[in-house]
Amino acid sequence: MSNMKTITKNRQYLEYLFLLGPILCIMGLVAQYVSGTRSLIPLTLLITGIVIIILWLFIGSAARKFWGRRSTQVSTNAIVATLAVLGILALINFLAVRHAVRLDLTENQLFTLSPQSQQVVKSLQQPVKLWVFESNQNPANRELLENYRRSSSQFSFDFVDPELKPGVAQQFGVKSAGEVYVESGKKRQLVQNLQPGDSLSEAKVTNGITQIFSDRQAKIYFLQGHGERPLDSVQGGISQAISRLQDQNFTAQPLNLAQKSAIPTDAAAVVVAGAKRALFPGEVNALKNYLSGGGSLLIMVDPKTDLKLDSLLQEWGVKLDNRLAVDASGKGRLVGLGAATAVVTQYSQHPITKDFGNDISFYPLSRPIEITPVKGIEQTPLLITDNQSWAESNSEGEQLEFNADSDRQGPLTLGVALAKTNSTPSATQANQDTTSSRLVVLGNSEFMTNGLFEQQLNGDVFLNSVSWLSKQDQQVLSIRPKEAKNRRINLTPQLGQLLTWTALLIIPLIGFTTAGMMWWRRR
Incomplete structure (x- = not known):
């Protein structure tokens, strides 16, 4: 009888050992959490506790009674079924992560790259990286670039805050937040200049990738032989402008029309930068023929200069005023200059200036431009002074004062962009878009010289003018922007x-x- 009591008492003690299992498991988990590493002691405690719990569940008498209940069996079946479902979901999630498939169920496929973009990205043979220099990341921009990265392992991107990483921004020549560059090897090219709230353009990103692999660089010819601004780094030169052109995949070439009777057929645009002496009649005719054949011309003329281009400009409805643009608003003091420097903060909605907002560009000793409407020519004033400016006829005087009899009250136009559609393209311009001619006339050339080029928006005025004239604004691929349909x-x-x-x-x-x-x- 006493033996039976002893056996019963020992079984009770063994069953109480069940409590040791959960205690050891908790001790093992706590020890691992505190240590932060998977050491031997926490692992031993955890395994010992699990073993004790398993032994109790299968050999203890209380356990046998527990498992014999119908409620226990029903609950066990429910738990097993739940664990099976969770295991299946975990497996599906694992396969989805390893083999992701995205479905765009929007009506216009708003979150899917166009077939043209997919083809360009999938055909990449070497790494391409897109750099977005912006302080506040736009989630829509990241989602678009993620679509590019999913299409090809050769594509990558990075968002850089110019203020936090000024060194990286300086390598790309970033002047303000919002600039987007594409890079491959040693080649870099500006893709887009984002304004606050703007989104990346799929068309511009895709065409930027296409253009950076293009073997053909657009050639910009600078007229020489008439005292134009030198292309090197001497005083008054434009070497900074030439360097930035090369960064944007342009090639700058000198052009002397006294040696060549016509503009080269591979010219994307011709620039007349601050010539001091008149052009010969044959040179003027060469420029006229070039324009009539679908060419593009940038003319920058300083005051007190007669280049004998009146016949050419008259055909486009442009006349250079011989007076000096004077700015009495005091804005010139912001850049350390006087009233003879015209400061512009008003721009037109043209591809050259549409992103300038109210920022500053300035033009020391500039001349106004008068525009007369001409049928068939689209004329857009680019640079407009404010009401406190005027065209001064007596620039030799000791003081610049407005004279209502001889001066012209502002606002004044200091730059104009013109475009004309040609019905009879010239066969000599086979490499040009012969359906349209483009002309930009600026009443100043000093704004783009070394030292002034990098200040404010001066460089952007020149670079954007060259890009527009070379027809870089006409995308290689025609990708329509995707818009959600109005279902309101x-x-x-x-x-x-x-x-x-x-x-x-x-x-x-x-x-x-x-x-x-x-x-x-x-x-």
Whole structure:
């Protein structure tokens, strides 16, 4: 009898050992969490506790009684089924991560790259990286670039805050946040200049990738032989402008029309930068023929200079005023210059200047431009001074004062962009877009010289003018922007009030009435 009591008592002690299992498991987990590493002691405690729990579940008498209950069996089946479902979901999630498939169910495929973009990215043979220099990341921009990266392992991108990483921004020559560059090897090219709230353009990104692999660099010819601004780094030279052109995949070449009777057929644009002496009639005719054949020309003429280009400019409705542009607003003091420096903060909505906002560009000793409408020519003033400016006829005087009899009150136009469609393209310009000619006339050339080029928007005026003239604004690929269709329901005020009362009063009243009727029937 005493032996039976002893055996029963020992079984009770063994069953109490079950509590040791959970305690050891908790000790092992806590020790591993505190140590932060998977050491031997926490692992031993955890395994020992699990073993004790398993032994109790299968050999203990209380366990046998526990497992013999019907409620326990039903609960066990439910737990096993739940664990099986969780295991299946975990497996599906694992396979989805390893083999991701994205479905764009929007009507216009708003979150899917166009077939042209997919083809360009999938055909990449070497790494390409897109650099977005912006302080506040736009989630839409990241999602677009993620689509590019999913299409090819050769594509990557990085968002850089110019203020936090000024060294990287300096390598790319970034002047302000929002500039986007594409890079491959040693080649870099500006893709887009984002304004606050703007989104990346798929067309510009894709065409930037296409152009950076293009073997053909657009050639910009600078007219020489008439005292033009030198292309090297001497005083008054434009070497900084030439360097930035090369960064944007342009090639700058000197052009002397006294040695060549016509503009080279591979010219993307011709620049006349601050010539001091008149052009010969044959040179003027060469420029006229070039324009009539679909060419592009940038003319920058300083005051007190007669280049004998009046016949050419007259055909486009442009006349250079011989007076000096004077700015009495005091804005010139911001850049350490006087009233003879015209400061511009007003620009037109043209591809050259549409992103300038109210930022500053300035033009020391510039001349105004007069525009007369000409049929078939689109004329757009680019640089416009404010009301406190005027065209001074007596620039030799000791003081610059407005004279209503001889001076012209502002605002003044200091730059104009012109475009004309040609009906009879010239065969000599086979490499040009012969359906249109483009001309930009600026009443100043000093703004783009070394030292002034990098200040404010001066360099952007020149670079954007060259890009527009070379027709870089015409994308290689035509990718239509994707827009969500308007699915909004336009309600009349009466219908809006009806829906409001229905949601706030009628539907709740129906619910309460139904509940009250059910309660009354069950009484």
